[in-house]
Amino acid sequence: MTPPSNPSVANDQSVDALIKTIRIPPRPSMLIDVQTELACKEPDPRRLAATIANDVALAASLLKLTNSPFFGLRLKASSVEHAVHLLGMRQCGLLMTGIIARQSVQVSKVSLVKFWDFSSKRAQAMAHLATHMRVCSTDMAHTFGLFCDIGIPLLLEKFAGYQKTLDLAHQEFENNFTLIEEQRHSTSHTSIGALMARTWGLPEEVSTAILLHHDYDILSDGATSETVRSLIALALVAEYSIHKYHGEETLAEWDKGGQSACDFLGLGNDELEDRFEELHDVFNHAH
Structure with a gap:
């Protein structure tokens, strides 16, 4: 087998260098906290709700989504803890991941x-x-x-x-x-x-x-x-x-x-x- 030629190695290095210049948002601490709670042997809905409620903007977004027509819930969630109870912990975790992603990934000059x-x-x-x-x-x-x-x-x-x-x-x-x-x-x-x-x-x-x-x-x-x-x-x-x-x-x-x-x-x-x-x-x- 012939060894790879130097140009291809150089090319690989330049691609690696390029990727390092692309800003990948770090995983937000809120997401780490939510994922950690859901990964527990016995996840606690109250602890999850308390974690989410610490961030007023995220909590408001979760309530807005929970009460949207998409879920068609008979009851309206009145608090984060109520939302966790109505939707279940896993569904709340999914919604939070989406909300946090929207918040973290922004592009200047483009909607x-x-x-x-x-x-x-x-x-x-x-x-x-x-x-x-x-x-x-x-x-x-x-x-x-x-x-x-x-x-x-x-x-x-x-x-x-x-x-x-x-x-x-x-x-x-x-x-x-x-x-x-x-x-x-x-x-x-x-x-x-x-x-x-x-x-x-x-x-x-x-x-x-x-x-x-x-x-x-x-x-x-x-x-x-x-x-x-x-x-x-x-x-x-x-x-x-x-x-x-x-x-x-x-x-x-x-x-x-x-x-x-x-x-x-x-x-x-x-x-x-x-x-x-x-x-x-x-x-x-x-x-």
Whole structure:
């Protein structure tokens, strides 16, 4: 075997140097506290509520979400402790992770409203699909749906021309999405997103799925974890359903991986259409 040539080694070093210049938000102490409580042998709802209530802004956001039409609760939560009681600890943990991510990932000069709206819809859709199809845990599906594209705002902040890269990649029906990013910036939102997921202590399957989610050949690779492949397939179905919900029938990523996702999940055309209808109901009730 021939040893690697020096230029490739130099190139690897320059990519490493580049990644070090991209600001990945550190895991906030509030998230560490929430994750620590949920990881206890006997997590305590009162302790979790007290932790969340320490941050007035986060507590207010949690109450607003709990009382939103999406959950359709008969009772309105009157306090953080009441919200934890109504939703359950795990659901509160998921909501807090999302709220904290929104707060931590900001881009100067660019509004992330559409980005977070899409991410929230994808998380809702994936949680719904996971509950009904039982291919992976609902919690993991929701977390992946929320963090799947978290590298995008980090790269928007780093590179002035990254929005142009995104536009080109979204219109690419042949080549891998990340190939366009690599060619233009020597990195991709999947690499940066996986790095952030690890930094934030998310499950290993989530960070692996973030890294691989544009590589649809992985769906037929038996050596890759079933959970990782399930997350990638569910995300594609969820994203296509969001596009259809907004009246957009074509999606380059669906053209590239839709059939593989359906094959992996065992979804025929009729069942797929039924799933889309269910998800559109979910989206309607979330407003």
